[in-house]
């Protein structure tokens with residue numbers, strides 16, 4: 001039999017995941033304390049029906065707690081959570097998880113080892129009655145390409161197949177809201193790419209409103225309609241990936257999206273002077289202490305002669321087709337990092353000239 005059009009590897013045909021009634025989901029000033037520590041601090045976030053938001057933040061910033069609060073596994077100490085304008089947490093009320101219509105998928109997949117694949121998926125479908133539950137479970141297994149394996153047990157599957165089973169189980173009840181907690185972190189890099197793409201296709205087909213927790217900025221950029229940056233239990237910035245990339249709220253937000261060479265400078269005459277040249281800073285009065293942050297991606301042009309500030313390559317690593325150069329410049333404590341297309345002329349010890357590319361220079365007030 002030929003592969004269905006649009007499928008990658010042995011996933012099922014696109015467009016066959018069941019459609020849910022997408023729900024609006026909002027957190028309003030939610031507080032959660034755990035072990036005497038404030039984990040969510042006046043946390044507010046609103047998702048439109050069908051929207052995918054990626055939660056990005058450092059370890060311990062409260063990402064998983066946010067999902068647990070939405071799912072009803074974690075109670076709130078203050079504020080409200082609403083699904084379609086109905087309060088599900090808050091005002092002294094706590095709707096139990098099984099009445100919220102939220103699908104969950106965890107990093108470790110949390111599959112039932114003693115149940116077959118089909119039983120794993122029908123588990124959450126019991127209220128439908130046996131026949132309808134079986135039909136819906138089989139349809140979900142088919143969509144993730146595991147229809148032929150329904151009688152097998154989870155330990156008989158590869159890591160990637162276990163991820164698909166977990167996804168099938170999460171979407172089978174056709175939840176209006178889905179919470180995915182680092183759904184790809186246990187997969188190797190090569191497999192992650194296909195699985196990400198197929199998972200995104202399935203999320204779009206189901207129309208479920210989705211929060212995806214990730215540590216990986218690239219993943220957030222690929223998957224999210226918007227990205228929410230979380231720090232110490234609060235959202236510091238929420239926007240599209242390109243908006244955050246181009247105008248990060250602060251230096252920490254910028255560091256999430258790319259490595260930076262950071263140079264301290266003071267504003268004088270409307271410009272910040274650095275050993276790499278001066279940068280216009282019209283929004284900052286003279287005397288302001290700044291951090292000039294320089295992205296390495298095409299940030300600096302490296303010429304073997306001529307214009308720019310002189311420097312010397314002190315280290316070079318080869319990625320495929322890309323050189324990662326560390327360039328020492330007089331007046332800077334640390335070398336500047338530069339990525340550029342591979343060029344065998346650039347080797348450690350080589351003298352070069354650098355020029356700033358203003359598109360990739362960000363300026364922040366020093367704390």
Ligand SMILES: Nc1ncnc2c1ncn2[C@@H]1O[C@H](COP(=O)(O)OP(=O)(O)OP(=O)(O)O)[C@@H](O)[C@H]1O
Pocket residue numbers: 034035039057058059060061062063064065066
């Ligand atoms: N049951 C608990 N009791 C006490 N503290 C807890 C409990 N659960 C979580 N915490 C603490 O709450 C903070 C936030 O945890 P959470 O799991 O939400 O963070 P996260 O952003 O998902 O982190 P990670 O990326 O490491 O998974 C952490 O400091 C964690 O140690």
